[in-house]
Amino acid sequence: MRSRALDFRLLLARRRPGPAGPENLIDNGTFDSAAGWTITDQGGGTNIIADGKLTFGENGTAFRDTNSPLVEGLFYQVEYTVSDFEGSAFQAQLGGTNGLARSANGTYSELIRAGPTQTFVANGGPVLSVDDIVVTGPVETPLNVELVVNGGFDSADGWTLGGANPANISGGTLNAAGGSGTKTCTQTSSIHPVNAGTYEVTFTLVSRVAGTAFFSFAGSGTGRPVPGTYTEERVISDTFTQTFTLAATSGATLSMDNFSVKRIA
Numbered sequence: 167m168r169s170r171a172l173d174f175r176l177l178l179a180r181r182r183p184g185p186a187g188p189e190n191l192i193d194n195g196t197f198d199s200a201a202g203w204t205i206t207d208q209g210g211g212t213n214i215i216a217d218g219k220l221t222f223g224e225n226g227t228a229f230r231d232t233n234s235p236l237v238e239g240l241f242y243q244v245e246y247t248v249s250d251f252e253g254s255a256f257q258a259q260l261g262g263t264n265g266l267a268r269s270a271n272g273t274y275s276e277l278i279r280a281g282p283t284q285t286f287v288a289n290g291g292p293v294l295s296v297d298d299i300v301v302t303g304p305v306e307t308p309l310n311v312e313l314v315v316n317g318g319f320d321s322a323d324g325w326t327l328g329g330a331n332p333a334n335i336s337g338g339t340l341n342a343a344g345g346s347g348t349k350t351c352t353q354t355s356s357i358h359p360v361n362a363g364t365y366e367v368t369f370t371l372v373s374r375v376a377g378t379a380f381f382s383f384a385g386s387g388t389g390r391p392v393p394g395t396y397t398e399e400r401v402i403s404d405t406f407t408q409t410f411t412l413a414a415t416s417g418a419t420l421s422m423d424n425f426s427v428k429r430i431a
């Protein structure tokens with residue numbers, strides 16, 4: 167039996183924010199034993215926790231409650247490793263929201279927006295194994311921090327240009343030079359722009375001969391045909407993106423600059 171002093175210290179340790187790394191919300195995600203997991207199957211009894219992993223010999227689930235309450239609507243980082251894969255798929259579910267289906271061995275990481283339940287469900291079968299389930303979060307974006315890297319287009323660093331006739335980055339701006347096809351300039355965020363916060367997106371249309379400029383972040387922004395600096399607020403919902411895109415319409419000849427995304431609330 168633990169002492170009350172130890173219980174109190176454990177309580178403090180759980181509540182104390184700090185640099186000690188994010189807490190795994192899933193106890194025994196390493197399957198050292200079957201403790202805490204409830205397993206379902208089709209009656210064959212071949213879904214088992216053994217040899218330090220969860221193995222699905224048939225379709226079924228293993229589930230447990232998280233050890234701290236999930237906040238509905240916020241995003242959590244979900245990681246796990248699939249091994250022994252022979253067929254079908256594995257899919258994590260957190261708080262009632264399904265993650266992506268995985269049909270190969272590998273270590274996976276994804277963001278899942280928690281729904282109203284407090285349960286993690288390992289949904290898989292047959293035949294594959296799962297191990298090292300780690301759920302951390304909620305993933306927060308800091309306030310008033312610039313999320314776009316090199317949004318001033320001092321160089322092409324960090325940007326991927328797309329389209330049949332892509333734009334170019336030169337002279338400190340992003341330049342569309344005509345030709346068919348939407349011109350995209352995309353960056354994958356190193357800071358996950360997630361949670362239920364509000365984001366402010368700004369860019370400048372420096373000059374324009376034809377076409378319109380727009381951004382894509384949590385959906386497409388308004389097309390802008392007149393030079394100026396434009397700001398829109400976006401709220402991330404169920405569908406979210408970890409990319410920032412500045413773009414021009416097919417046939418556009420224009421220049422853009424100063425692309426910025428910040429969480430403001």
Ligand SMILES: [Ca+2]
Pocket residue numbers: 196197198217218219297298
């Ligand atoms: Ca293990």
Ligand SMILES: [Ca+2]
Pocket residue numbers: 317318319320337338339423424
């Ligand atoms: Ca610039």
